[in-house]
Amino acid sequence: MSSYSDSExxxxxxxxxxKKAVSLHVTLKAKERQEKRVAQKLHLHMPDINERKLITAVSTNNTERLQEMLSGNHNPNSKDNHNRSALHIAVSRGxxxxVCLLLQNGADVNSQDILGNTPxxxxxxxxxxxxxxHxxxxxxxxxxxxxxGRNPRQLAESKLHILRHSWKSRTIExxxxxxxxxxxxxMMISLWRRNASDKVNDLQMMKLSIDSVDNVDDQMARLLDELRDFSLK
Structure with a gap:
């Protein structure tokens, strides 16, 4: 028989x-502090609730919700935990x-993610x-x-090298x-328009003429030469 009363x-x-609730709270707080330390060590970003909401709106292509949030002074430079901005996400998903809404509301067009990528x-x-x-x-x-150490022009060059290799090895139709x-x-036309507008017409003509099996390797070689010679003024 128990020596304690019901009330006791x-x-x-x-x-x-x-006691259990306090212990759980302490454990969760310790875990949160640990996650923040790890994030700081890895140069990760810990988004707050408003950032997460804006990132979700962009990730789901919810333009109506995004417009509403931007009009309500939400940060257009909100980032996820990999330092990817809302603009990075919108660009990567097309x-x-x-993209236009974010740029119109002051998103940083040159923001870099954890890998150094800009939009x-x-x-x-x-x-x-x-x-x-845009x-x-x-x-x-x-x-x-x-x-x-690669810029966007060099990424285009890398892609051309891959395509040329695939063509020579007959792994692409x-x-x-x-x-x-x-x-x-x-992409080259878009870049050239600013700094080498005299070459845009040539590129447009080349684009229309990419249809000959016999000439395509020479055309890729020419495009690679154009990319290597390209310099901003």
Whole structure:
């Protein structure tokens, strides 16, 4: 038979619950502090709730919600825990309207993620001409380097080397090659318009003529030469 009354047992039970709750709170706080230390060590970003909401709106291409949040003074430079800004995410997913909304509301066009990529690096990888044009018009720096020391022009050059190797090794069909080459040329046209406008017409003509199996390797070689010779003035 218990030596404690019902009221005493209830008090003891309540104390135990409080002790467990306090212990859990302390554990969670310690875990949170540890996560912050790890994030700081890895140069990660710990987004707050408002940043997460804006990132979610962009990630789901919810332009109506994004516009509402930006009008409500949410930070257009909100970042996720990999230091990717909302603009990085919109660019990488090809969400042109989100890109425009963010740029119109002051998003940093040259923000770098944890790998040193700017939004223009990501746009160059996807060869999205429309988004590249928006970024350049907003002042994107074509000379900005990622963690591997590459700028967007060099990414286009790397892609051309890969395509040329694939063509020579017969691991890519002409239809696919033509499509990807036209994407690279589109990106080059967008870059050239600012600093080498006299070459734009030549590039446009070349883009239209990418249809001959016999000439395509020479065309890729010429594009590589153009990229190597390209310099900003």
């Amino acid at each position: 047992l209830k008090k003891m039970e309540l104390k135990n619950k409080i 969400y042109t309207e989100c 223009l690096h990501l746009a160059a990888c996807t060869s999205n001409l429309q988004i590249i044009t 970024l350049l018009n907003a002042g994107a720096d074509i000379n900005s380097l990622d963690m591997h 002409m239809t696919n090659l033509r499509e990807q080459l036209q994407q690279v040329v589109n």
